[in-house]
Amino acid sequence: MKVGLMGGTFDPIHLGHLLAADSVCEALELDEVWFMPTNVPPHKEHKPGASAAERLEMVRLAVEGHPRFRASDVELRRGGVSYSIETVTRLRKEHPDKQFYYIIGADMVQYLPKWYRIEELVRLVTFVGLERPGYSTEYETLPGPIREAVRLVRMPQVELSSTEIRQRRAEGRSARYRVPDRVNDYIEVNSLYET
Numbered sequence: 327m328k329v330g331l332m333g334g335t336f337d338p339i340h341l342g343h344l345l346a347a348d349s350v351c352e353a354l355e356l357d358e359v360w361f362m363p364t365n366v367p368p369h370k371e372h373k374p375g376a377s378a379a380e381r382l383e384m385v386r387l388a389v390e391g392h393p394r395f396r397a398s399d400v401e402l403r404r405g406g407v408s409y410s411i412e413t414v415t416r417l418r419k420e421h422p423d424k425q426f427y428y429i430i431g432a433d434m435v436q437y438l439p440k441w442y443r444i445e446e447l448v449r450l451v452t453f454v455g456l457e458r459p460g461y462s463t464e465y466e467t468l469p470g471p472i473r474e475a476v477r478l479v480r481m482p483q484v485e486l487s488s489t490e491i492r493q494r495r496a497e498g499r500s501a502r503y504r505v506p507d508r509v510n511d512y513i514e515v516n517s518l519y520e521t
């Protein structure tokens with residue numbers, strides 16, 4: 327069984343995340359994609375605008391009804407900083423029958439050399455990198471073992487980020503059409519990201 331791991335702060339989850347997962351699912355014929363909200367993101371300086379429970383609930387609402395997408399609270403339950411090496415090690419132990427693919431956008435591919443214990447992590451998962459507007463896909467400068475661990479998949483380019491959505495909300499504007507309708511309703515009912 328082939329499983330894609332889509333880790334993210336998901337503050338909030340948006341259509342770029344979903345289209346990325348869908349594109350990889352199709353290209354690599356994955357059986358499932360697990361969306362895993364981080365507890366404490368390893369490298370982000372700002373604290374998430376929504377709580378862990380709210381970010382998980384938005385992920386749940388976004389994947390509801392999709393035959394292959396699942397929401398996973400594995401990193402939230404573990405607590406602390408969500409280092410991917412710890413998540414992947416644990417998932418491999420719990421699911422020895424599954425093959426894991428870690429899905430990341432181009433911004434994260436460039437950042438891979440700084441990931442915690444990356445030399446070990448590249449031996450445990452295949453990374454799947456996606457182009458993202460505004461980020462370079464010149465991967466020649468990455469160290470060989472990291473570059474070789476990354477497969478590239480194409481997706482229709484989506485110029486969206488959670489940051490932009492939070493900013494819009496702070497300015498009193500809507501997240502509609504940038505997030506699934508159910509997520510948009512949740513954001514509005516709970517007044518998320520308002521100043």
Ligand SMILES: Nc1ncnc2c1ncn2[C@@H]1O[C@H](COP(=O)(O)OP(=O)(O)OP(=O)(O)O)[C@@H](O)[C@H]1O
Nearest residue numbers: 333334335336342430431434458484486487488489
């Ligand atoms: N528009 C997009 N296209 C492709 N990949 C994306 C896109 N947005 C996010 N990703 C990828 O999804 C994963 C989770 O991203 P994350 O939750 O940090 O969203 P974000 O939009 O980058 O958030 P923020 O703006 O708060 O930094 C990362 O690997 C990121 O590169």
Ligand SMILES: O=C(O)c1ccc[n+]([C@@H]2O[C@H](COP(=O)([O-])O)[C@@H](O)[C@H]2O)c1
Nearest residue numbers: 333334335364367368408409410441442
């Ligand atoms: O393990 C690390 O050192 C590491 C460093 C940066 C990012 N990650 C993971 O990559 C995923 C996307 O990160 P982010 O910050 O863009 O949401 C998320 O699941 C993070 O836990 C992991």
